[in-house]
Every structure is written in C-alpha cells, then in structure tokens.
Amino acid sequence: MAELTRLSLNTATVRERWDLPACIEGCARHGIDWIGPWRDGLAAYGVERAARHIRDAGLKVSGLCRGGWWTAGTLAQAIEDNRRAIDEAAAIGAACLVIVNGGLPDGSRDLAAARARCLQGLAAVLPQARAAGVPLALEPLHPMTCADRSVLSTTAQALDWCETLGEGVGVALDVYHVWWDPEVLTQISRARGRILGFHVCDWLRETRDLVTDRGMMGDGVVDIAGLRAAVDAAGYDGPIEVEIFSSRDWWARDPDEVLSVMKRRFERCV
Template identity: 65%
Template sequence: MRMSLNTVTVKEKWGLAECIEGCARHGIPGISPWRDVLGAMGVEHAARQIRDAGLTVTGLCRGGMFPANDQAGRDAAIEDNRRAIAEAHAIGAKCLVVLGGGLPPGSKDLPAAREMLREGLAKILPDARAAGVTLALEPLHPMTCADRSVLSTLGQALDLCDELGEGTGIALDVYHVWWDPDLADQIARTAGRIAGFHVCDWKVPTTDTVFDRGIPGEGVIDIPAIRRMVEAQGYDSFAEVEILSKHWWQQDPDEVLALLKQRHVDAV
C-alpha cells in the first residue's frame, strides 16, 4: 500500500501548506487534510498546491456529527456536511470521512441518536452522489460512544451502507476496530466498499483514549493482518497514517515523517 499523511499527525507544528510541501519532499504520495487546516489555507489555494505537488487526496476529515438536541442543531449539522462535501469535491478527495457524533448534551437516548445519524446521512446523500464524493462511515471504538460517535462497530457501519446504498462506504481505522471479535467476518462483507484504510497503533498502557495513539509498530495491533484482510476484499489503495498523539505532536515533523516512512515498510 502507498502511504498517505493525515494532517492531524503533525497538527501542532505544521499547517496544510507545510504538510503538502513535507509530503512532496519526503516522497509521500498521499495526503488527507482536516477541514480546519483546509479552511485556514483556503480551499482553492489548497487544491492548487496539492495538484502542483502531485499528491493524491485520500480523504477529507470530517463530516457527520448529526445528533443534536433540537431540529435547528440537526439542520445546522446537515448544512455543514453539505459544505464539507463541496470542499471534498473541490480538492479531489477520494472520500469524506463521516463520524457518527455522540449523544446530545444531557441525553441518554442512544437509539434516538443513532436514528439522527441515519436521517442525517440520508439527507446529505443526494449531495454526495451529485458531487461524486463517497461518504466514508468511520466506526469509532465503543469508548467514544457517548461523546464522539454512536457508530461503534464495522457491522453497524456496513448495515447503514446496505440500507443507504450508492455513495456510502467505509473508513476503516485499525485503532477503532482491532479489538472486534467479529472483525474478520465483517471485513468479508466490505468488498468494494472500503474508501479509506487508516493506520496507527494501540499503546499499552494507553494514557489517553483519544490522544495517545502510537505510530505503527509501537503497540499491540496486528496491522499487517488487518491489511491482508482488506486487500483480500479488493482494497488496493493507500494506507493513511492518522496519529492523534500529544507526544508525537511535540516532535519535529520531518523526523516524524521519516520514521513513519520506515514503519510503513516494517509495520504496515
């Protein structure tokens, strides 16, 4: 698999312009921006710089986050997702990564939050189809269910893809799915539907369940085994390195990219 850099990996030291230049200098052929750095640089400017650098945009992070306490909040999320789809189209992203969103503040109604996710996806799907942007549903580890994503398993995400059809796909992040005892069977359902494959590692001990990801080879995830599973289902695109880490954010980005390139060979 070719390597792609998710810009959050070096977010404390580099903006999008530096990430584009750094990928080109290190010979990393793919990039996946987050919307904050894309907006700071400007969508048109960023699209031009990415094209000039010869990079493939493996995804745009992120859409989704539909659950809200009232209709106004849900409508605002839908409009923001429509903007995200337009941004993904403008930079030529292979997909828009979509998170489920957590429970609305004060709510304990998990089924209702999951229904808000389903309804939100259905409303933006015509926009995604028209733009040719795949909505890549990314299930997150169950520990994030309350505050980040009510979409917790690959099986749930695939069920939504089955229901919604064309224009949906999967962003499979090993950090969030490696633990699932049903993982092999669920990956067997993904044929043709994996839009993004994200790699990092689960450290032991983990000091922060969101911001202590390891670089590949630093933890306990058998990344090559999962890679082989997705390749067996026809996925032959990029491995996107996405590391949210308070430790790695403080290191020199050039050193981080050089290390990631080596680990891409050794541990992915």
C-alpha cells in the same frame, strides 16, 4: 507488506507543528504521494488555494476529515455543514469524505434516537454527495467513544448503515478503533466493495488517553499487517492513511523526523 506508494499522511499526525501548506510541502519533500487533510486546516488556507497547491505538488487526496457530527447542535445545522464539507471534498479531489457521526446529544440517554438522527442526516446529504462524486466513508469508532464522539461503534453496524443507505456510502476502517473486535475479519470480508479508506497507527499497551495517545506503527499491540492483508483481500487497493494523535510523543517531535520514521515503520509494519 503494503507498497510505499499507498502511504498517505493524515495531517492530524503533525498538526501541532505544521499547517496545511507545510504538510503539502512535507509530503512532496519526503516522496509521499497522498495526503489526508482536515477541514480546519483547509478553511485556514482556503479551499481553492489548497486544491491548487496539492495539485501543483503532485499529491492526491486520500480523504477529507471530516463530516458528520449529526448530533451536535440542530440537525439542520449539521446537514448544512455537511453540504459544505461535500463541496470542499469535491474541490480538492478527495477520494472520500470521512464521516464521524457524533455521540449522544447533550442531556440525552436515547441511543436509538441518536442513531436514527445520524441516518436521517446521512440520507439528507447523500444525493448531493452522489452528484458531486464524493463517497461518504462511515468511520466506526471505539465503543468507549459512544457517548461523546460516535454512536457508530462497529464495522458490522457501519455496514448495516451502508446497506440501509445504498449507493455512495462505504466505510473507513481505522485499526485503532476496530482491532479489538472479535468479528472484525468477518466484517472486513463482508465489506468487499464498501471499503473507502484504511487508517493505521497503533494501540499502546498502556494507553493513557483514548483520543490523543496513539502510537506509531510497531509500538503497540495491533496486528496492523494482518488487518491490512484482510482489507486487501476484500478488494481494497487504495491509499493507507497514517493518522496519529499523540500529545505525549509524536506531536512534540520535529515533523520531518515524524515523516521519516513514519515511512520506515510503514514499510516494516504495514
């Protein structure tokens, strides 16, 4: 099992009840060493205030969610937003900036062009990311999100993009999005030196909504410990984020209860 010192709270897990300051205090109260904030919470609190609060609470930042979305609006707008995201990640000492690349542009059926646009955007901001010491963590999402959320769908495809882009780019692997892939273990092995983040939750057997019906670790069908062992064997020894979007269950619960359960399940299932 993974050591509890690797546990990170991705703030999406309690986003309906706690703002970023409450998440920081909650992590400190529950003895959780890492936090993975989202940019909307960061903007609401203020980047410098958040950086100071995180530092004063003795926390480390596993990653900032999220950059990308190259296909929303114009590419120039997306590039400018990602430049801001890189600066924000650097300011709070984030280990990486998680990139969700975006789906097809409105009205488009040209998947190849959408993917080329994502690579163009990544290449445009990569020099700034390298200079700031903020690695870009490409997160492949489940293929069912290809139209509206991510044209980057598999670990193999993400690693191909990493090889195209070069230094300063890696992958963030979320078990929710990669567990189904028959090549996932082979690709995790291939990812040695490229794994920047590892996210856990569970896939419920009767998932009602792909985006907001994730389960707590142990409540679904994913071999989480097996995937964690694979990323460890590939050389990853960094933080493990619990990221649960759960509109019918965990978002409605007391966040202190959620964090208590999260710690127990992490020790048992991850």
